[in-house]
Amino acid sequence: MPSRALPDLDENLGGAASQLLSQTIQINTVNPPGNERPLAELLVAAARREGLEANVIETPSQGSKRGRAAAWARLPGTGKRPPVVLLSHLDVVPAEPSGWAVDPFGGLVAGGYVVGRGALDAKGLAVTHLLAMAALARRDTRLSRDVIFLSTPDEETGGRNGAGFITQRHKDLLRGAEFLFTEGGGILLGGDDAPNVWGVAVAEKVPCWTRLTARGTAGHASTGGLHGPVPRLVAALERLRRMQTEVRVVPEVAQMFRKLAPLAESENRAGLANLGDTLASDPEFERRFLADDARAALVRNTVAVTVLKAGSSPNVVPEEAVAELDVRLLPDERCDEFLEQLRDVVSDPSIRIEPILAFENRSSPSDTELFRAVERVASEIDPGAVVVPRVIAGFTDAHYFRELGIVSYGFVPRWLPPSETRGIHGPNERVSIENLERGIEATVKILEAIGR
Ligand SMILES: [Zn+2]
Incomplete structure (x- = not known):
């Protein structure tokens, strides 16, 4: 456990943020397997040094050598109003070092940037949240709401063992929260004369990942195998490829x-x-x-064939052929109903069609005190910016919290040109120290605005 104290927040906010972010990047949390526990411990230790109440929360750990866990911290308010949750995640997607100019897990700080896997998604967000709470903890006055920090494992593979586990088994940690911020939206730089756009994600498309399986009898390929699993699966996929999904505006x-x-x-x-x-x-x-x-993608359901598996030798008809599809539905649709449509299109009862990842995804209203607080802060610190309630084609862990009735917005106060957003899940992911600093200050202002 690194015990280096951070630079003073009042004197050097950017220094403190970049140093903590660099430490978090050096803890490898590539999921699978995740191994997020050491990172949860680091963040909890940092939170406690800043005077916050904080705990490591045990989460299911099968297959992980160093354990999995979430980090939780709380800045108490007066309790007059329900809490607001700042949600991020500890795990990251893999980084293929050959595509990178530097070690993706080196935590390099140079030229005004912190570089490494997770700098944006989402270790930079966790650090932004934690230091915003630390800055508020130094004030004499309390907010009317508790601020709860939560950084979970397992987000990149669906969150069942992270946010899903916490919302089912540890609802008490959320203490009846009313509002939540997480990833999914942000600030896009307008450039030239165009205003910046503050995109607040209020809804997400519904994932409906699907597996198609064709089975048959294995045998020698010399007699043709025209009715084997592979040609049947290919025919089914061809029918899906030609399918036109309806254009509909929710x-x-x-x-x-x-x-x-x-x-x-x-x-x-x-x-x-x-x-x-x-x-x-x-x-x-x-x-x-x-x-x-x-x-x-925002006005229709999409179907992408992403995985194909069959056979291993050209002269053997395999017993099984499998395709996996990344299906994304409009926010008000249900996977089981869409799969009925898919079965009609495929019209081959010998092919099994089943969901492999699916959940419903409610949206959050944009007519809320929280949304108005974001608008107020935008007009104060980024005059002329437009605040837009967005629908995103991706998905985050927000749905677990929306299911509990918590108004959840995907919004990271970070001013990014499109060139930098490409680092998310890509090579040379980096965040500028200026963005970390401004993000912390904006988060503080938004919390003040809803915590009066
Ligand atoms: Zn993320």
Whole structure:
């Protein structure tokens, strides 16, 4: 356990943040297997040094040598109002060193940046949350709400043994929270004359990962094998490839584009302001809108074939052929209902179709005190910025908390050019010390605004 004390927060916030972030990056938490426990211990120790109540929370650890755990800390308020939770995760995705200019687990601090796997996703967020709480802990006045820090294991592989476990077995740690912030949204730099966009994720698409399995009898391939599992699976996938999913605008998506419309190219402004009607009535607009994959994904279900497994030798007909699909549904849909549609399209009862990862994903309202607090802080520290309630095509752990009725927003106060967002799950992930500092200050301001 490194016991180096951090630089003084008041004197050198950026120094303290970059030093702590560098330490967290040096603890390898690639998931699988995760091994997040040493990192949870480091964050809990840092929180306690700053005077916060903090604990390591045991989570299921099968297959992990150094153990898995969550880090939890609390800054007590007066208790007049329910708590706000700051949620991040401890695990990271793998980093292939050959794509990196530096050691992804070296925790390098240089040229105004902290570089390494997790700098953005999500160790930088955990450090931002913790130091914002530490800064508030030094004040004489208390907020009306407790602020609860929670950083969980297992997010990158679905969160069942992290946020899922905590929300089922340790609801007490959340103490009846009303609001939550986590990853999923952030601030996109406008550039030139365009304003910055503060994207607050209020809804996510619904994952419905699916496995298709065709089975048959293994045998010698010299007699053809035309009806074997592989050709049947290929035919099924071809039918899925030709399937057109319906274009449909859910209210959260309509709201998002209405807000973004004034910033768009002039030819699209009117259409985006009234997305559902325009997509239905203006084929030229529809073509332009759907040509952008990121936009198109927000108005239809998507099916991506990502895994294929069958056979190992050219002269043997395998017993089994398997395909896995990354299916993402619009926020109000259910996986089991969509799988019925898939079965109709495949129309081959000999192929088994089953979900491998699926959950419902409620959305959070944007008409809340928390959203208004973000808007107020944006107008104060980033004049002219536009705050947009966003729907994201990815998913985070937010759904576990939305299921408990907690208003949960994906929002990280970090001003990123598109070039830096590519570091998320990619090589040379880095965050500027300036962004860490400004992010901590913005988090403090938002907490003050809702904690009066
Ligand atoms: Zn993440």
